[in-house]
Amino acid sequence: MLVIKDLHAGVGGKTILNGIDLTVNAGEVHAIMGPNGSGKSTLANVLAGRDTYKVTRGSVTYLGDDLLAMSPEERAWAGIFLAFQYPVEIPGVSNLYFLKTAMNALRKHRGEEELDAMDFLELVKKKVDLVQMDASFLQRAVNEGFSGGEKKRNEILQMAVLEPRLAILDETDSGLDIDALKIVAGGINAMRAPDRAMVVVTHYQRLLDHIVPDKVHVLAHGRIVKSGGKELALELEEKGYSWIEEQAGQQAVVGS
Amino acid sequence: MTDSSDSSTVKNVELRELAGQKYKYGWVTDIESDSAPPGLSEEIIRFISAKKDEPEFMLEWRLKAYRYWLTMKEPNWAFVHYPPIDYQKIIYYSAPGSKKGPESLDDVDPKLLETYEKLGIPLAEQKMLTGVAVDAVFDSVSVATTYKDKLNEMGIIFCPFSEAVREHPELIKKYLGSVVPTTDNFFAALNSAVFTDGSFVYIPKGVRCPMELSTYFRINAANTGQFERTLIIADAGAKVSYLEGCTAPMRDENQLHAAVVELVALDDASIKYSTVQNWYPGDENGVGGIFNFVTKRGRCQGRNSRISWTQVETGSAITWKYPSCILQGDNSVGEFYSVALTNNYQQADTGTKMIHIGKNTKSTIISKGISAGHGQNVYRGLVKILKSAEGARNYSQCDSLLLGDKCGAHTFPYIDVRNSAARMEHEASTSKIGEDQLFYCQQRGIAPEDAVSMIVNGFCKDVFRELPMEFAVEAQKLLEISLEGAVG
């Protein structure tokens, strides 16, 4: 589904991603871990098409298409969803209206009929139950005055409504209390499907207790320095990142 | 407080590229018009007055205003820039072909009706269904007033101003100039001297007007100034909602629009005045467009009276306008809700004055300024609380939204409080449509243009919800058109 090759990207002449190689197949869940500032959000943003970041080398194909040639909205229409690490507030625009606009934009570009207000409301109500959010959030302005945890849950609600093919979740578990974490993880699990892939950026094993990943990757200094199965996350929890970074450093020396 | 956008995060190149907006109402109607020669003199004023079959008192009133105007200087304190206006080059009277006012819709020139059709205001009686009575002012005369009979039955007077001068001189004598005196300011004095038509509304005691009353103004003829005069009186316990819309054809030369609107609310009366102003704004290089220099003021004369101004200003090359309230009656309420949008080279200096005189008077000001392109947007407001205004309260909120880095937003809130017990609250903010918000929307599949209009509409929500339903939809569409291509 997603094939990233030798991806280099940065901002203002500063390189942040330093040659990423990653393949994600339909039906898989990949976890990306790594120290602060290692480039996880940058990778997520580059995949979603944020033009703050300039791609300097490498390629990304998504469902056989050149992803890097597509605008952010085209990527969304093609089924890519990014749950933001820091969801954005849009004053005066209700959550419900925002969701409906997004939903109908997607449908329109897929040649499907737009949903009317009633049908849409019905659909959203179901999804609201899935993430156990109070329906009153639908009437509030997008993320405005939401607590940190509420914002994260709202991202999952949007994902549930928009039903992407590739979901990239950037630290959706950060800032969630224990109950909310379970609910969010439940929501994510409910969306696992053979034709859907997920890339989950997280710092914590506890999320991966609930969402068991097929692969775990460690990002450091803009590169994937180690990949493994779900056990890798446990190992990281125990030992931290330094041993991998050391290992990676040695490899780099050997390699040069 | 002055803010100029310097955001490098907003995509300026695309902003500039897309800054070509189209003006949808830019056609000219080809009708032979009955015009005065250009220029201003006592003779011209006598000509206008004669054309209108005015009683002597009206002519005297005009001449007095004119003579005073001659002693006045054009104001220059506003934050707007324009080449000097040659008042001798303006045509002060232009009427579509026929000499006399039409008796019924059948007498109205079909081309005019077509014009209105294009504007989306069918004068035909079906309009009844939507509950709007329309008084349409085309250049200088009022061409047709619908539903007059129905309103007459209730004692409501809704007619062209010139007709009111002839048929209700006692009301005109009593109220004309009672809120905006002829000596008030340069443009008000000019208007008083040369006004050609406008609307007059009188709602009798205890009557709630059953439909929205509406005027549609259009400037058609070239080199014409439009100087309408609107006077609305709500007698004790009366209630009325009035809508005003405006458009003008696209022309390279600037046209002057200097209107005066006066509102009077007696005891327990309420007047809601809504404007959607979409005069031609000029092209993307700032050529042409309407100079909109307007004086609007209401007097809450009676106890518990209320006057509410709602305006959506998207048009005009220059807007200079401060719909205000004199809160004279005890417990009276004044409100001002405004959205002003400037794109390309448009300039707007707008705001309000709330003058608290009576006890427990209350005022609310909500102003939303949106600047795009090279647009300059100024909020200028005065809240004055006199010593007599025991228990007065004001809440002001002035927000500015910037799109791009060539535009500007400026806020000048003046406060003059002479009663120490007054309660004042003021909030102000300036924000940019951030790259963050745009990207967030785009990531959800919403194209940038739609995202901008969604964000802007969200920004204006507190004002739009004050508009009558029909107008709110139109206002949203207008914003969309006016911002077309403002952001990429």
Ligand SMILES: Nc1ncnc2c1ncn2[C@@H]1O[C@H](COP(=O)(O)OP(=O)(O)OP(=O)(O)O)[C@@H](O)[C@H]1O
């Ligand atoms: N727009 C930007 N301008 C300048 N530097 C940036 C920008 N975006 C990211 N960076 C830098 O790139 C590096 C990677 O940032 P990124 O947000 O991708 O890290 P992360 O792995 O997501 O970290 P965290 O775990 O703290 O979320 C950091 O050093 C960050 O400061």
Ligand SMILES: [Mg+2]
């Ligand atoms: Mg991050």
